Amino acid sequence: MDTEPVQSVRVLAPSGMLGAGWDHATVERGIALGADVISIDGGSTDSGPYYLGAATAKTTAKAVARDLRSLLTAAAGAGIPVVVGSCGTSGTDTGVDWVAGIAAEVMAEEGLDLKVARIYSEQDAAALKEHLGAGRVHPLPPLGELDAETLESCTHIVGAMGHEPIVEALRDGAQVVLAGRATDTAVAAAYPLMKGMPAGPTWHAAKIIECGGQCTSNPRAGGVLATIDAGGFTIEPLDPEVACTPILVAAHMLYETANPFEMREPDGTLDVRDAKYVALDERIVRVEGSKFHLAEQHTIKLEGARITGYETMAFTAVRDPLVLADIDAWADLLRAVLTQRVAQTLGLAAGEYAFDLRLYGHNAVLGELEPETGPPREVGVMLLVNAPDQATATAVAKIANPLMLHLPTMAMDYLPSFAFASSPAEVERGAAYEFVLNHVVDCAPLDLFRIEFGGKTHA
Template sequence: MNDTEVRVLVPTGMIGAGFTEESVERGLALGADVIAVDGGSTDSGPHYLGSGTPKTSAAAVARDMRVLLRAAARAGIPVVVGSCGTSGADSGVDWLAGITTGILADDDLPLTVATIHSDQDPAYLKERLAEGAVHPLPPHGPLDATTIDGCVRIVAMMGHEPIEAALRAGADVVLAGRATDTAVAAAFPLMKGLPAGPVWHAAKIVECGGQCTTNPRSGGVLATVDRTGFTIEPLDPAVSCTPTSVAAHMLYETADPFRMREPAGTLDVTHAVYEAVDDRVVRVEGSVFEPAEQHTIKLEGARISGYETMSFTGIRDPHILANIEEWAALLAKLLTDRVHQTLGLGDGDYDFDVRLYGHNAILGALDPATGPAREVGVMLLVRAADQATATAVAKIANPLMLHLPTPDMPYLPSLAFATSPAETERGAVYEFVLNHVVDTADPSAMFRTEIRRAHDA
């Protein structure tokens, strides 16, 4: 590394997703200065934040971490992991820290590890709320203290500052709680003094590893950031980056393809130029970063919305399939009537959702498909304040989902349950209820960093 450029190796879009050791070795051979990888996001829904559990297996994460830690120790470069344990909750940071500690001990790797926790104290947030320092993001409205108290867990989403501080303090491995995907890759080059525009834009492009290449399954990429722009190169020699594949990633998970807000300000790529260096490498210039007048930290919170039981049956009967929406409406009506008759439950005591997979379960009324499907899977999701009630309602639906005919059918059809028993208890169901930001004077104040020196291990 020199004073004019930094090479960021991103081996995969998420730790635990897998990559080849050869791709990491290629990144080291190309002169990587830091390894950065995301550990999660909100993509998979609120369960992982609410329950404080990861979506990835410990074995898969341990395998990936072992490869990266060995490579980093050999090359003398740091490793940064953000949003540990999927949601970035303290439990996720501690989970990955435990895996990391075991690997370091097994492999005798003398690396200093920093953990950055991002769980928030409801009392502190209510104080900030009373001060007028908490603001909603669309489409949410103003926050109230009751919503904060109702959350099982709340995390704050850090920018690059706490990660950079940990690196400056001598950390070889940084395990961060909830962080913006871009902050993980941006922290080290920003610490080295490179311009914020190219840094944040490069970080956005590499956040999902090979997704900015012609083969998203290929693994990772290497970004080389300098004072006027950056280049992107796949770690797999058989794969390419093109101006289109790189520019397209600005469309991913952004409301505006040209502007993206970070805690410290806004990346503007309106005038960015994407050019092919050769048939595999792309050069980008013209990105700028506008510092915010007010630094803000985003909050994410999950609460229990009930307990859920699921049932799933398959339909191939051509007459039902030709009238599938009428059949689904009949199922809903009969279920509602029978639940009231047998359990005495009415509106507000429970709810359910009938989803027709193979018909319109994903797009609903927006689905452009016409004509009957060859087969349809019917998913019934029942939610209630307790598990027993949800399961009782699902059991009442059982005979309907097995033999319900349309009104004009002269016979009872036989439908096909996917499992036995037909009802699967899913336990507590969570929902996101916070989409708000907190004004901060100190970008690191809402986070807690602990550093375990290699010689203290």
């Protein structure tokens, strides 16, 4: 692929995630406006550790196929590349192969012959222990120092690549890049950086367009087109009825960042303190003044998940006014009686299982921060039991069943009835996972990643 510097690069971002769906007409408009590359994220950690721990996608194959068909046919017609990051939600090797398989089916159906690169980002615990032993692994807040046992406990570990592996694949002629776990911004920044665009505007533009149309007046209407040049970048919605404003564009630096002025990437830090946001018209925004500071040491962030046990859930609804008059006291009573009966019936001590009781409609989301006061009209009571095995978790939930159906308060002289959401009331959720890695590895940009071409999937 030609890597000669150009005056500007236009990046088409159709949506915040592959499989989310969009109007194909917005992609066609981006192509008509001169898009040089299409970039899109395939997932994130937003939906919790399950998708990484189980190496399972949160999107359906049909939704991914529909979106890939839109992108691949448009890109092939325009002769521009497509870059997908964090394939299969969490970017595991299985996720990359899953998306690659769907892409192969779409290309066969559409008669397309595109060179596909697969970039694998899954990490081997044994290799990471060597980095750990050499002092090349460092914690990020709030976690502390890493130990080898934590690495060994993970079902899957991925490294969040920067732009460099994607650039390597593009330089080797890839027309479609299907990457494992990558920073959301690297997916959009790779092609402009390869073409010689300055790092400050490129990384800032990539941050703004990572969620597609989220920086527009109607995020559901489609994505955006970012035009990056030597002095800055512009953002334009792909739907002509939608607008970008300086506030909407600037506000996206607040999204998922601890510091609204800085954002760390593997090779450095984006700095937008001096950025200026100007409306060129009622729809298009120009941004200038963004900087990028190269780091002394390139680092790759690790993400890992492990099984914490097996979960069973039960959900009931309470509308009895006497119970709701002091729902916290009722919940405390349920906890005490359940703990006692589990010990009597199953012989389990508190440390051999755990349960969480959440009162939806009464402080379940904000807890003690809830500003509203007064008794609720109705409350949904969710019991979530965690145990070393599924049978034990379900057994505990079954013991809770009559309590969640009829438990009276100490002051009641009748037996109330509550409403279970399902029959059977116990829903087995299977393995539960937790994130246990928030660490970085000192390494060269390509050290932890493997690039493969062609139709075969990774073994």
